[in-house]
Amino acid sequence: MALTTAGTAACAKCKFFDSEQSADLGLCRYNPPISQPSGDTAGVWPKVEANDWCGHFEAVAA
Incomplete structure (x- = not known):
């Protein structure tokens, strides 16, 4: 399992x-x-700001 960091889990990259x-x-x-x-x-x-993040992150489907 890959480690998720604040930079990779930013709101701007989240499907929500x-x-x-x-x-x-x-x-x-x-x-x-x-x-x-x-x-x-x-x-x-x-x-939220695009660079915010939280524990509910789900990546946008490609």
């Missing part, structure tokens, strides 16, 4: 990363949207 308007910022779509305190507001996904 949804880039917004720039390559440096996006949304993590691993979990469902987070509900907001106001009931009439839509839920949101966490904003």
Whole structure:
């Protein structure tokens, strides 16, 4: 099994990363949207930077 490091498991290389308007910022779509305190507001996904990483990394299929 290959060792996964923060550089190889960056959000930008993850299948759950949804880039917004720039390559440096996006949304993590691993979990469902987070509900907001106001009931009439839509839920949101966490904003992440392309070089962030976490334990849920799955590489984008080629």
